[in-house]
Amino acid sequence: MQVVFSLRHQAHHPQREFESSGFQEPFERPERAEYIREALAADGAFEFVAPDDWGTAPIEAVHDPGLVRFLETAWADYQQAHGPTHDVIPDVFAMPQLREGMGPATEPTDVSARLGWWCFETTTPLTHGTYDAARSSVDVALTAAGLVVAGERASYGLCRPPGHHAARAVYGGYCFFNNAAVAAHHLATTTSGKVTVLDVDYHHGNGTQQIFYGRDDVQFVSLHGDTRRAYPYLTGHVDERGSGPGVGATSNFPLPEGTDDDAYLDALADACADIDAFGPDIVVVSLGLDTFFDDPICDFDLTADGFERCGALVAELGRPTVVLQEGGYATDDLGENARRWLTGLSPVASSGPG
Numbered sequence: 001m002q003v004v005f006s007l008r009h010q011a012h013h014p015q016r017e018f019e020s021s022g023f024q025e026p027f028e029r030p031e032r033a034e035y036i037r038e039a040l041a042a043d044g045a046f047e048f049v050a051p052d053d054w055g056t057a058p059i060e061a062v063h064d065p066g067l068v069r070f071l072e073t074a075w076a077d078y079q080q081a082h083g084p085t086h087d088v089i090p091d092v093f094a095m096p097q098l099r100e101g102m103g104p105a106t107e108p109t110d111v112s113a114r115l116g117w118w119c120f121e122t123t124t125p126l127t128h129g130t131y132d133a134a135r136s137s138v139d140v141a142l143t144a145a146g147l148v149v150a151g152e153r154a155s156y157g158l159c160r161p162p163g164h165h166a167a168r169a170v171y172g173g174y175c176f177f178n179n180a181a182v183a184a185h186h187l188a189t190t191t192s193g194k195v196t197v198l199d200v201d202y203h204h205g206n207g208t209q210q211i212f213y214g215r216d217d218v219q220f221v222s223l224h225g226d227t228r229r230a231y232p233y234l235t236g237h238v239d240e241r242g243s244g245p246g247v248g249a250t251s252n253f254p255l256p257e258g259t260d261d262d263a264y265l266d267a268l269a270d271a272c273a274d275i276d277a278f279g280p281d282i283v284v285v286s287l288g289l290d291t292f293f294d295d296p297i298c299d300f301d302l303t304a305d306g307f308e309r310c311g312a313l314v315a316e317l318g319r320p321t322v323v324l325q326e327g328g329y330a331t332d333d334l335g336e337n338a339r340r341w342l343t344g345l346s347p348v349a350s351s352g353p354g
Contacts, residue, residue, distance in 0.1 A: 008136035009160035011129025028174040039335025051139035064169035087125035090116035120172040134176035141179035164205035193281030201288020204236030226254035261306030289328030311344025
């Protein structure tokens, strides 16, 4: 299997995040991608390729161009107005309740206020190289998608930063641009086929759902921790099924605490049945490995064996598949977990341990 990877992800390197009323070491840090790269490089079944430069047009086809412009200059603008700092996070958020009954707001001019206009939470700091890393992550996703269009049965984009929490006009949840959504939109509009985004991250892919909620050419299917207890809390419920032409093209499978391999595979089988009914030409997988039993910020109980079974079940869909990395924070096991999931998807002879 071809793996698309770029060292440019290292440019996004926050020193701390603000969560649970305090600063802490970021869970989403450069070592995540490096652990995965090392594990796959040690396995002869994987071949690494560099991403192409796709520019901003595919991003702006999915995201508000204002978000792209903001992220390009926000860190430098903040340094000029309030620096020097290493990380930049919002001070105030553009909550619509502030202007209830007074009409919509307009984007502020001060960079501190603009941060809270374009970002929805505090765990996603900007650093000097964040924009370049986020652009590179999209390039990785689009190049992986291009490999499948060119005839590969499956490809893997080692995306970092992740993307599935970024909605059309807002970033957050460690995500700046929605890699899977950009790739899915590109595939749907350039191939004239139908695309499914299957999101198996522990956290609901609120951004991907929002972007495609009213469309009937891109299906969104998500298995995740029940958002009555799990981030991002406000999306991912069973009754969210799409709107307008997209009614029925969204499926959510919120799962209870302690979900293990067998229970997860049962839910994934139901999700695959929904995918078969939709009949996509290509499947894009948002691969979160934070469903692992030892993940520090999640509460499922999947194992490496379970990940390989998951990949094998997705392979049974029999459709070209683009796998894009999302979450997963048990760094000591992250590389092997990614390798096992991908091995299940593409069961060829592997030189690595079973």
